[in-house]
Amino acid sequence: MNETLHTPIRDGLFDRLVQLADVITALPDQLSDEEVAGLRRVLPADTARAIGAAFEPYLRRGSVPFLKLAARHVQQARRARAEGRKVILMPFNFPPEVILIFRSAVPLCCEVITTLGVAVLEGAGERYWDEATALGLPDFLCSSSTIELGSILSSRDFRPDGLVQSTAGACDANSKVHEFVSLHLGIPQFFIEKPADSSARSRAHQRRYFRRFIAELERFTGETLDEGYMRQVLELANEATDLWYEFYDLHKFTPCPVPNLFSLFSYGTRFTSWGQRRAVDALRAMTDLGRERLERGLYPAEEEIARCVWLYTGYYFDLWGLFNWMESRGITYLHDALSLFVPIHIDTTSKETMLDGLAEAVFDYPMTRTMGAGSMSLSWIEDMVHFIRDLDANCAVFSGHHACKQTWSVFSRVRDEITRQTGVPVLCLQGDSWSRRITTAADLRGQLDAFVGSVVARKRRRAARRRRRQNMFKTDS
Amino acid sequence: MEADITPEALIRRASTIGGRELDRFREAGGRVVGYSCVATPRELLDAAGLLPYRIRALGSTARELADARMSRFNCSYCRSCLQLGLDGTYDFLDGLIETNGCDHLRGMFENWQHDRSPGFFHYLRVPHLKNEDTHAVYLEELELLRAALRDHFDVPISDEDLRRASARQERVRAKLEQAQGLRDHDPPALSGAEALALSLLESAWPPTEFEALLDRVLASRRRASITGRARLLLAGSATDELGLLQAVEELGGLVVSDGLCYGARAFWRESVHAGADPLRELAAAYLDDLLCPRMFDDYERRLAFLRQMARRAAVDGVVLVHNKFCDIHGVDNARLRIDLEAEGTPALVLEKEYGAASDLGRIRTRVQAFIERLRR
Numbered sequence: 057m058n059e060t061l062h063t064p065i066r067d068g069l070f071d072r073l074v075q076l077a078d079v080i081t082a083l084p085d086q087l088s089d090e091e092v093a094g095l096r097r098v099l100p101a102d103t104a105r106a107i108g109a110a111f112e113p114y115l116r117r118g119s120v121p122f123l124k125l126a127a128r129h130v131q132q133a134r135r136a137r138a139e140g141r142k143v144i145l146m147p148f149n150f151p152p153e154v155i156l157i158f159r160s161a162v163p164l165c166c167e168v169i170t171t172l173g174v175a176v177l178e179g180a181g182e183r184y185w186d187e188a189t190a191l192g193l194p195d196f197l198c199s200s201s202t203i204e205l206g207s208i209l210s211s212r213d214f215r216p217d218g219l220v221q222s223t224a225g226a227c228d229a230n231s232k233v234h235e236f237v238s239l240h241l242g243i244p245q246f247f248i249e250k251p252a253d254s255s256a257r258s259r260a261h262q263r264r265y266f267r268r269f270i271a272e273l274e275r276f277t278g279e280t281l282d283e284g285y286m287r288q289v290l291e292l293a294n295e296a297t298d299l300w301y302e303f304y305d306l307h308k309f310t311p312c313p314v315p316n317l318f319s320l321f322s323y324g325t326r327f328t329s330w331g332q333r334r335a336v337d338a339l340r341a342m343t344d345l346g347r348e349r350l351e352r353g354l355y356p357a358e359e360e361i362a363r364c365v366w367l368y369t370g371y372y373f374d375l376w377g378l379f380n381w382m383e384s385r386g387i388t389y390l391h392d393a394l395s396l397f398v399p400i401h402i403d404t405t406s407k408e409t410m411l412d413g414l415a416e417a418v419f420d421y422p423m424t425r426t427m428g429a430g431s432m433s434l435s436w437i438e439d440m441v442h443f444i445r446d447l448d449a450n451c452a453v454f455s456g457h458h459a460c461k462q463t464w465s466v467f468s469r470v471r472d473e474i475t476r477q478t479g480v481p482v483l484c485l486q487g488d489s490w491s492r493r494i495t496t497a498a499d500l501r502g503q504l505d506a507f508v509g510s511v512v513a514r515k516r517r518r519a520a521r522r523r524r525r526q527n528m529f530k531t532d533s
Numbered sequence: 534m535e536a537d538i539t540p541e542a543l544i545r546r547a548s549t550i551g552g553r554e555l556d557r558f559r560e561a562g563g564r565v566v567g568y569s570c571v572a573t574p575r576e577l578l579d580a581a582g583l584l585p586y587r588i589r590a591l592g593s594t595a596r597e598l599a600d601a602r603m604s605r606f607n608c609s610y611c612r613s614c615l616q617l618g619l620d621g622t623y624d625f626l627d628g629l630i631e632t633n634g635c636d637h638l639r640g641m642f643e644n645w646q647h648d649r650s651p652g653f654f655h656y657l658r659v660p661h662l663k664n665e666d667t668h669a670v671y672l673e674e675l676e677l678l679r680a681a682l683r684d685h686f687d688v689p690i691s692d693e694d695l696r697r698a699s700a701r702q703e704r705v706r707a708k709l710e711q712a713q714g715l716r717d718h719d720p721p722a723l724s725g726a727e728a729l730a731l732s733l734l735e736s737a738w739p740p741t742e743f744e745a746l747l748d749r750v751l752a753s754r755r756r757a758s759i760t761g762r763a764r765l766l767l768a769g770s771a772t773d774e775l776g777l778l779q780a781v782e783e784l785g786g787l788v789v790s791d792g793l794c795y796g797a798r799a800f801w802r803e804s805v806h807a808g809a810d811p812l813r814e815l816a817a818a819y820l821d822d823l824l825c826p827r828m829f830d831d832y833e834r835r836l837a838f839l840r841q842m843a844r845r846a847a848v849d850g851v852v853l854v855h856n857k858f859c860d861i862h863g864v865d866n867a868r869l870r871i872d873l874e875a876e877g878t879p880a881l882v883l884e885k886e887y888g889a890a891s892d893l894g895r896i897r898t899r900v901q902a903f904i905e906r907l908r909r
Contacts, residue, residue: 196863228860249661431643462637468644
């Protein structure tokens with residue numbers, strides 16, 4: 057009898073991603089069109105579609121380093137135990153460099169694993185969501201975390217050694233489901249509290265909370281932080297920070313020279329690998345390609361019609377059918393609230409300055425900064441109005457991810473204020489950013505097309521006519 | 534039994550927002566400050582001579598004004614409260630205290646403040662953990678609240694005022710625990726709906742009037758006896774819907790105990806704090822006894838509290854209720870059900886729309902089936 061029939065099938069999300077990661081890291085850095093075509097033929101359909109989106113010729117050179125970074129993020133967790141290191145599963149709103157400053161621990165970002173799973177795996181992670189709800193978890197939780205956690209809860213997948221809890225007060229859905237996993241599987245949880253305003257007093261509290269958190273991690277790992285090693289990690293984080301600002305600035309050009317998918321890849325980089333050499337390499341590849349496209353005046357469509365800032369999350373279950381499709385229609389995905397993570401330069405003078413810098417990074421991280429603020433709406437409005445103006449966006453889109461109850465609870469105010477202060481129209485979609493079951497990609501495309509065609513393009517034509525008339529008057533006079 | 538404290542009269546009096554006692558208090562120049570979360574120390578307001586009024590929706594389902602602000606993905610209880618804030622029902626409030634109870638509640642307050650700004654608005658930020666650092670932070674928060682109340686209402690709050698208010702609140706709490714004792718009896722002497730009515734009145738009436746009413750109710754119920762098919766404990770999210778409890782009790786499911794934040798969780802005290810600084814004691818008591826799933830690293834205490842209440846009242850089963858889209862109770866209920874069932878306590882998780890009469894048929898069917906399961 058064939059022995060492979062008796063090999064237990066490891067069908068958890070993480071384990072399936074590891075298998076794909078092994079394929080990705082084995083690929084050469086430079087891939088020809090023929091090699092990509094061959095690769096797509098041997099991969100399952102959903103995987104081929106997602107990989108195909110990233111390997112489109114015009115963005116391939118920037119995508120490969122990111123895909124390898126994501127693959128290594130997964131592989132690093134797989135190898136950790138054999139290397140005597142602990143795997144700390146953390147939510148996306150927590151800087152990975154806080155874990156990376158420990159020699160004996162590696163971070164694994166829950167939402168990135170989910171996103172990779174729904175984007176590239178056959179079945180889009182739906183079975184793991186079902187595993188979670190089968191345990192009695194409500195169906196209105198956030199799929200971004202629940203899909204990966206559902207896989208862990210099934211007990212047929214990789215089990216982390218510890219969990220970081222950093223979303224209390226910024227997202228109930230995320231914080232509670234992590235707590236459930238910790239209780240259900242007996243995995244220790246490490247909490248970091250976020251004070252609910254950004255006053256100097258609150259920032260001082262945050263520094264104290266952060267030190268308590270670090271002390272707990274030190275006890276858990278049995279390792280005392282080493283200043284020299286911290287500095288090494290944080291200097292790499294600072295290098296990535298410098299590059300990010302260059303990357304961000306490229307988005308100010310019209311047409312935008314940076315492919316849509318790179319916005320997603322930039323936060324994939326931030327949420328997994330800040331403080332590692334591969335984050336610098338991935339950002340450099342994306343920035344270099346963007347700069348080169350700027351110099352050559354390249355844009356995927358004939359003209360750039362819509363320059364969109366996405367006000368919160370995007371949709372991630374069909375990269376080719378959404379990100380690439382948008383730019384083929386002249387719709388630029390400039391940034392969203394997750395890619396606008398605005399990293400800070402950490403002062404590496406001493407251990408204390410580094411700890412203070414990291415506490416600050418935790419405080420101002422995506423979602424924590426806005427949804428954990430004294431006023432969610434004011435903080436969100438302030439950020440988005442700034443970015444819409446700074447990036448010269450001509451429209452904004454709210455993905456309306458149904459589990460984001462905190463954003464939904466103040467969105468009407470945010471929409472009104474953005475339109476009032478910037479004049480840009482705001483489209484409100486509804487669906488699940490990580491599940492095609494609620495609103496399909498085809499439906500989303502239809503709504504985006506209608507919005508851009510009937511509102512953004514018309515507004516743009518009216519503005520052009522107005523400019524022409526003004527020029528005529530100037531010429532006449 | 535006097536006509537104004539019969540079960541029907543109590544429930545009727547608790548089923549209105551405002552009411553005679555509140556009107557009299559205001560006519561005498563009293564000022565009323567609204568709050569929503571049990572993490573708000575009522576004693577601080579009482580010490581300032583202000584009436585702390587806990588916001589409620591009492592099952593109201595009108596939401597058109599609130600729906601223009603919040604969304605259908607937000608809990609219908611918060612939307613109902615916001616509706617009452619926006620339609621003027623709560624215009625009798627002289628101020629509002631926001632707390633970071635949950636995502637929906639924060640949204641509710643932000644919209645309320647923006648669209649119909651009350652005279653006084655203060656955000657009381659409550660930590661999510663219980664440790665030395667967060668205790669110090671919460672104490673600071675109470676200091677800030679004390680200063681804000683003093684500045685706005687021009688009422689200094691001395692430590693002596695605070696001690697007096699705390700003593701009164703402790704006395705009322707002890708009497709509410711006696712009322713719980715009446716439910717623990719077999720058969721119970723107080724129905725679940727009556728107990729919830731008392732709790733609702735406690736957080737809406739001037740303290741002196743409420744204490745007098747409570748004394749009369751306690752005296753009148755000592756020999757009462759209520760029969761039913763099963764003894765239930767009802768726990769879960771913000772439930773001020775007297776109609777829901779009445780519906781469950783009509784089916785024979787006597788709600789002999791609860792873990793509701795409008796019910797026992799609002800007055801139950803586990804920790805003992807004594808010291809020279811009354812504000813410090815208040816901060817410690819409120820944070821330590823905050824048995825709400827918005828707190829982290831504290832699940833075991835929440836579970837222990839339910840076990841204790843279930844044991845005291847010798848319940849046959851536990852009904853865990855939450856409103857659709859309530860993440861904190863939705864997840865906690867999933868875990869509580871697993872743990873309670875593992876210990877041999879039958880548990881039913883009931884997800885519902887807040888106050889929806891159309892949902893009542895489904896709820897009745899499920900509760901009925903649960904009572905059957907309890908073989909009663």
